[in-house]
Amino acid sequence: MSEARDGRMRLTVLGGFLGSGKTTWLRHQLHHGQMKDALVIVNEAAEVPVDDALLARSAELRVLAGGCACCDGREALVALLRAICDARVGGDDALASLDRVVLETSGLADPGPIVDTIRTDPVLIHHLMVDEIVIAIDALYGLDQMRHEPLTLRQIETADRLLVTKVDAAAEPDLARLVATLQALNPGAAISGAAMGSGAGLPDHAGIEPVAIPPAEGSRAPAPIAATRLDLSEATDWPAFSVWLSALLHARGDDIMRVKGVVRTPAGRLLLQSVRKVVQQPEIVPEAGAKPTDDDNSVVVIGRGFRAEDLRKSLAYFTGERR
Structure with missing residues (x-):
């Protein structure tokens, strides 16, 4: 992670496919104080927000429901972030000392357009610095999702850090193959493991052949979710x-x-x-x-x-x- 030395808030984008364990991991960070001073934004594709109920330990919490922040909910995300920045500059007591925002995206969101939106917005660029993109990968279903969900590949390719979740539930050979595949897909990303939100070790994947993932262009487009x-x-x-x-x-x-x-x-x-x-x-x-x-x-x-x-x-x- 880099440090914001110019007064801007650092923004962490937390993404990953449906059910990948994003909220469980973030909940653990909040519980143990790693992000206790962060403002957390929960983006839900559905109109009924659920994950916000699990994140009560965040210093500040905002909910963005009814559309993914990368597409249908993009304008709402920009409006919310601008309002947060205005309140911080205006001396809002709850936000005055805020230096980090965590955006937990919908499981259907592509982080790329979200980051591009923030970096090109003429207002937000002066108040927010995209610090890290963390993508959660389900140890049990990750390989299958890579094969059949083009969105999963886009999420992986944009990551600064890949977080393999549920490692306690996966067989070690399968887990090693998954890690090898992730490293092949995004060699520049750091890879770590988690179980129930806590850090967990990953098996040695040296010499393990990564799984061949067919290119999205040659595969049949899946039905809409x-x-x-x-x-x-x-x-x-x-x-x-x-x-x-x-x-x-x-x-x-x-x-x-x-x-x-x-x-x-x-x-x-x-x-x-x-x-x-x-x-x-x-x-x-x-x-x-x-x-x-x-x-x-x-x-x-x-x-x-x-x-x-x-x-x-x-x-x-x-x-x-x-x-």
Whole structure:
């Protein structure tokens, strides 16, 4: 990392494909104080923000939902960053001493256009310096995503640092092959490992042949990825919902890339998440700094190859909420 010596704030762009572990890693950094004084911007492609509920330990938090910051949400990102810079210069007590901004992008965002936008904006260039692009790579699904998702390759190629996540869940030979492939794709990037947000060692990949990744130009363009919001009622039959989600992921796990949402339960606000066919252990979202909102009891399903109306009909059938 470089240091901003001219009064500008340093900007870290944290990216990576859907479910790659960006929020888990950032949450760990905040919890242990590495970025405690940073202003965190969470960009969600879906209209329902979820990741912000996990980042309550940030000094300041802003949410940019409803579009990727590299395309549909670009104008909103510029407006938000300009407002932050204006408030800082204007003496806002909460921002006056701010020297770092962390932008956690949507899993569908290409960091390249975001960085270009900031570096060419006539206002932001005087207040922000792009310090580092960190890209999270899922140790379990990274190679498959490189083969089938051109966006993953673009993310990797723009990185200053590649963060291999979930290394504790991957077999060592597969992990070594992944690291060798990442180094071949972006020789200039530093590569480190993480498990549950904590730093973790990577296996020796010397002499390991990298996986051949077909060029995006010669491959068939994948169907567009879309986000569908499912609103659940207070009377939702949760066992039936669990059966429906399990059945959906079993049948369409290759098309359903990410499921996440916060639901209200007697025990508190419960965070639900899945990556492909793997459902993560539900956890209670702390109330401090993350009060219940109108977006509670909403689940976002991100994937391709299905219609939103069919998804809603299927859920209503399983839970008995037929209309």
